[in-house]
Amino acid sequence: MQRTLFDNMNNQPLASRLRPDSLEEFCGQTHLLSEGKILRRLIENDNISSMIFWGPPGVGKTTLANIIAKKTNSSFINFSAVTSGIKEIKTVMQEAEGNRNLGYKTIVFVDEIHRFNKAQQDAFLPFVEKGSIILIGATTENPSFEVNSALLSRCKVFVLQPLDENDILKLLKRAITDERGFGGQKINIDDETLLMIARFANGDARCALSTLEMVILNSSVNEREETDVTKEVLEQCISKKSLIYDKNGEEHYNIISALHKSMRNSDPDAAVYWLARMLEAGEDPLYVARRVTRFASEDIGLADPHALSVAVAAYQACHFIGMPECTVHLTEAVIYMSMAPKSNAMDVAYMLAKTDAIKQIAEPVPLVIRNAPTKLMKELNYGKGYQYAHDSEEKLTNMQCLPDSLVGREYYKPTEQGLEVKYKAKLKQIKDWKEAHKND
Secondary structure, three states, X not given: OEEOOOOOOOXXXXXXXXXXXXXXXXXXXXXXXXXXXXXXXXXXXXXXXXXXXXXXXXXXXXXXXXXXXXXXXXXXXXXXXXXXXXXXXXXXXXXXXXXXXXXXXXXXEEEOHHHOOHHHHHHHHHHHHOOXXXXXXXXXXXXHHHOOHHXXXXXXXXXXXXXXXXXXXXXXXXXXXXXXXXXXXXXXXXXXXXXXXXXXXXXXXXXXXXXXXXXHHOOEEOOOOEEEOOHHHHHHHOOOOOOOOOOOOHHHHHHHHHHXXXXXXXXHHHHHXXXXXXXXXXXXXXXXXXXXXXXXXXXXXXXXXXXXXXXHHHHHHHHHHXXXXXXXXXXXXXXXXXXXXXXXXXXXXXXXXXXXXXXXXXXXXXXXXXXXXXXXXXXXOOOOOOOOHHHOOOOOOOOOOOOHHHOOOXXXXXXXXXXXXXXXXXXXXXXXXXXXXXXX
């Protein structure tokens, strides 16, 4: 017995009409569904346990539930976290309990499970624990934060990834030839236009198919009753010009380099332009935010320590809000980075230390700064002579912390930019004091 919302396919959008019925039709998620992979084996053997599908929109979470619904011998109940409350949950659980008493399983699929509050999620827990139901949840949010820990601990989490361009191109071409799509029509569309749709979709199959459907329905039909799809129609439908940008190719690296170098050159106008070029071409805002965060330390550092806070805050805002609203947060961040005083002292310090760390890989830690938690370690002079800086008036000691071969090596070399002027003066004061007390 099955009760699903997948059966009525009449007058549904293209994405719904083309929803795969089998694993053979399913595109993407090869890390989970290739031959021999655990999720494929569970589905094929009808041996499903409680699980959560976590991934961005349009990557196949509901489709996998549809496939499980068609293959399982269990009762399958489709449940929406958007429209259901405690009353509906209890009704479904009573039905599942009755099924268990009759000797067969009930699979409950909960779409957007992250929308359930704690009380609603708790309502499932006892039934999952005693095996009345097998719970399958789908979520676009990190289940570590959005699903109760008790419920999460009883579910296997499968992470679904955005589809790559080849997967989406395969879906688009199937939509044009499949009878469930536009197979009964003659559609003239070139590969470059299909690729533009695939890139615009940004890993979201539903977005790609919806865009294709909209473009075809808005294209003109010629005298041979063939639909001619053009780039101009596509650009009108997606309300933006097509931008030359390949997220996995050379132009991706060219433009992120342009953004980075514009900020480094203190050019906020150029920085915002390259930011817009990336985001409007479909770049992941979190990728940009990560690069800006790197910039905050690599090119600004202690010249303005607040830059890192601004970058991290922008990343968090992008994560919480997403596109297109988060564009303003990234704009604030790149303008701040552009206007901040510049120092590459952090990057220089690490690269110098890295070189020595590789060369001196076996250099032992000086005994004086080793911990001595056991009697044996103390007998071996671990920590002997350690000087606790807080015991001194100056909060300084002349204790050697570098290995013998590196004594005197300098990695951090402050510049004269921004607040680093103060750090430079402070560092000189520290080094002068240690030089004056080196024989104490």
